[in-house]
Amino acid sequence: xxxxxxxxxxxxxxTGTKVETVRFYEKSGLLPKPTRTEGNYRSYDRAHxxxxxxxxxxxxxxxxxxxxxxxxxxxxxxDRSCSAVDEIAKEHRREVERKIVDLQSLKxxxxxxxxxxxxxxxxxxxxxxxxxxxxxSGSIL
Numbered sequence: 001x002x003x004x005x006x007x008x009x010x011x012x013x014x015t016g017t018k019v020e021t022v023r024f025y026e027k028s029g030l031l032p033k034p035t036r037t038e039g040n041y042r043s044y045d046r047a048h049x050x051x052x053x054x055x056x057x058x059x060x061x062x063x064x065x066x067x068x069x070x071x072x073x074x075x076x077x078x079d080r081s082c083s084a085v086d087e088i089a090k091e092h093r094r095e096v097e098r099k100i101v102d103l104q105s106l107k108x109x110x111x112x113x114x115x116x117x118x119x120x121x122x123x124x125x126x127x128x129x130x131x132x133x134x135x136x137s138g139s140i141l
Contacts, residue, residue, distance in 0.1 A: 006044040008034075015052045022052065030055055030069060063092055 012019045025031040031051055034042040051072070058068045067088050074085050116126035 004045055006049065008042045008044065011044045011048060011052060014049055015056050017052060017056055025052065025055060028065065030065065030072065061092075062096060063088075067092060 006014070008019050008022055011017075012022050022031065026033055031048060034044045034048060037043050054072070054075070055068055058071060063071070070088055071085060074080060074082075074088075113127050113130045116130075118124065118126070122128060
C-alpha cells in the first residue's frame with residue numbers, strides 16, 4: 001500500500017478527530033470526498049490531512065463552519081489579497097470579545113449569588129432561591 005495513502009481511522013488519529021467528524025466534514029463539503037480502494041474503503045492523502053488539520057485548528061480557535069468554509073475557499077486562491085481573510089478573522093475576534101463581555105457579566109452574577117450564600121441549610125440557600133422561578137415556594141420539583 002502507498003505510504004502516502006491513509007484510511008479514515010489513520011486520518012482521524014493523525015488529526016485528533018473522530019471518524020464520525022471526518023465523515024461530517026466530507027458531507028458538509030469542507031473536506032473533499034476521498035477516492036475509494038478496490039475494496040471500497042476511503043483512501044485519503046496528504047492533501048486531506050493538511051486540509052483536515054486546517055479545519056481542526058480553525059475549530060479549536062472557535063471559527064464557525066461557515067467561516068471555515070470561506071477561509072478554505074480563500075486559501076485555495078493563493079494569489080488573492082488576504083483582506084477578506086483579515087475581515088473574517090476580525091469579525092470572529094469581535095464575536096469572541098462579545099462572548100468575553102457576556103462571560104464576565106455571568107461571572108459577576110455568579111459571584112453575587114455565591115457571596116449571598118450563608119452556607120446554612122438548603123431551605124435558606126440564596127443560590128437555590130436565585131435559580132428558582134419567582135412563584136416557587138420552597139421546593140423546585
